[in-house]
Amino acid sequence: MDVNLPIPTRRLGPGGPEVPLLALGSWNTWDRMEPAEAAALVRRAVEAGAAFFDVAFYNMGPHAENSRTDILFGDAIAAAGVRREQFTVCGKVWLWDPASRFRPQLEVSLQRARLDRFDTVVVGDYAEEPDVPALVREVSALVDDGLTGGWGINNWRIEHTLQAIEVARAEGLTPPTFAQLKYSVVRRSMAEGPHYGALFADGTLALQASDVLEGGILAGKLQPARKIGADMGGIRERIVALWPEVQRIAAGFSVTPTQLAIAFTLTHPATANVLLGVSRVAQLDENLAAVALAAAHGEAIRDAVAGLWLDTAVRADGAW
Numbered sequence: 001m002d003v004n005l006p007i008p009t010r011r012l013g014p015g016g017p018e019v020p021l022l023a024l025g026s027w028n029t030w031d032r033m034e035p036a037e038a039a040a041l042v043r044r045a046v047e048a049g050a051a052f053f054d055v056a057f058y059n060m061g062p063h064a065e066n067s068r069t070d071i072l073f074g075d076a077i078a079a080a081g082v083r084r085e086q087f088t089v090c091g092k093v094w095l096w097d098p099a100s101r102f103r104p105q106l107e108v109s110l111q112r113a114r115l116d117r118f119d120t121v122v123v124g125d126y127a128e129e130p131d132v133p134a135l136v137r138e139v140s141a142l143v144d145d146g147l148t149g150g151w152g153i154n155n156w157r158i159e160h161t162l163q164a165i166e167v168a169r170a171e172g173l174t175p176p177t178f179a180q181l182k183y184s185v186v187r188r189s190m191a192e193g194p195h196y197g198a199l200f201a202d203g204t205l206a207l208q209a210s211d212v213l214e215g216g217i218l219a220g221k222l223q224p225a226r227k228i229g230a231d232m233g234g235i236r237e238r239i240v241a242l243w244p245e246v247q248r249i250a251a252g253f254s255v256t257p258t259q260l261a262i263a264f265t266l267t268h269p270a271t272a273n274v275l276l277g278v279s280r281v282a283q284l285d286e287n288l289a290a291v292a293l294a295a296a297h298g299e300a301i302r303d304a305v306a307g308l309w310l311d312t313a314v315r316a317d318g319a320w
Contacts, residue, residue, distance in 0.1 A: 006049025007291050012272045013177025013206035016150050017119050019088055021266060021291055023052035024284075025210070025275040028226050030072035032279040038076035042087075044281045046080075048288055051087035054122075054275050057109040061096025061127060065227075074114035084116070091118035091148065093139070095126035102138050106147050118148040122180050122208075125155055132163045140173035152178035152208065157318040158195040165204065176205065178272060182232065183209040184218065185246070185264045185308045186239050192268070193316020200270030207270040212261055213277070214239055218246060219258045233314040242308060249304050255293055262290035264305055267298040 009018045024045060030038055045051040058067040077087070091109050093102045106121065123139060139151050153161055153176050161179065168175035179199070183191040190196055191207055199205040213219050214236070215228025222240050243257075250260040265274045278284045294301070 007288060009049075010272045011206065012120060012150075012208070013152070014203060016177040016206065016272070017088060019052050019273050020050045021271075021273050022050045022262075022284075022287055023054055023090070023208075023273045023275050024050070025054040025277050026056055026069050026073055027058065027277070028067075028069065029277050029279055030069045030076060031067070032226075033072075033076075035072075035075060035079060037280065038072065039079035041278065041281055041284060042076050042080035042082060044284055046082050046086050048284070050284065050288065051082075052090070052273060053087060054090045054092075055109070055113050055115075055118075056092035056124075057105070057112055060094040060100065061125070063094070063096075070109060070113045074112065078114060088119045089113075089115060091121040092124050092154070093121055094124045095128075095130055095135075096124075098128060098131070102142060103147070106142060110147070117146060120150045120152065120177075121148045122152050122154045123176075130160060132160050133167045136164050136167045136173055136175075137171070140168065143174040150174060150177050152176050152180055152205075154180045154210075155182065155190070155318060159317070161196075161199070161205075161318075165199075178206040178208050180208040180210050180275070182211040182229065183207065183265055183268070183271075184212045184214060185261055185305045186214065186218070186235065186242065186310045187211065187232070187314075188309050189311045189314045189316040190318055191270075195317045197316075200268075205270070206272035207268055209265040209268070209271055209274045212265045212274055213258065216277070217243070218261045219256075220247075233311045235310045235314075238310050242310070245308065249308075252304065253293070253297060253301070255289070256286060258286060259290040259293055260301065260305070262287055263294035263298065264301055266291065266294035267302050 012019045093105045165175050181190045211229045215224045246257045250257040
């Protein structure tokens, strides 16, 4: 694929927006760049047709880290000089504190990122049993009021996702249209298991793949210095030990391990897009080439990496 051509788009679930196959995530991303680099990355993403940005205010539960990454993202958008209609933004609201309502969370997040609305939002992780009917009503009101165009879920247990869909249907509310799940050559149980698999197969939800490079480990950063995603199932040491095999397989396709890992996630028929922690223009260009790799060699890649699946013993319903 010519990285100078816009990449393809897919719909982010029924009624969701058309989104590019690659998306830029925000956790510990924008704070790893100088301002000029961040603005250049935004402009390159717009030029390549990959201007989907995952943005959040990390201030609750395990994310109570006083992060400025959303503020820095807003600065980058302003410095890049791009128009609001040239990019898509996915925000987040959190369930770590049951007393914290979604509207104030969203309003603060929008203000910090200098945005007027989110195109969609992810309702994030929870520690306690959620009140799903109340949650669906609350987030649906945000859609009705134009603060977001839709919503999805992030690593929920399958029974809560099914309940949310049913409540929305029964009450004529806006249902979730996608599931943001950990999905990679080493972590496949939720995305490819029977529970979410059924919702993907019948088109109820689209898949938004996250943690596809395991915090950089699958790109060769075997001892990440920054905070990365949770190690569900305790398989991270095994992932590090598997790195030489990842290198070997990638070399067989004459690509980088990063391109191999991204291309694999694009072979799932339900994948709408893949979240990537890109922090340099050169990284984005490397990642863009994975789209053509998946299109040309997707089936062969799935066969080649079959032995890398490590979380087979982890429950596929999200009940960690």
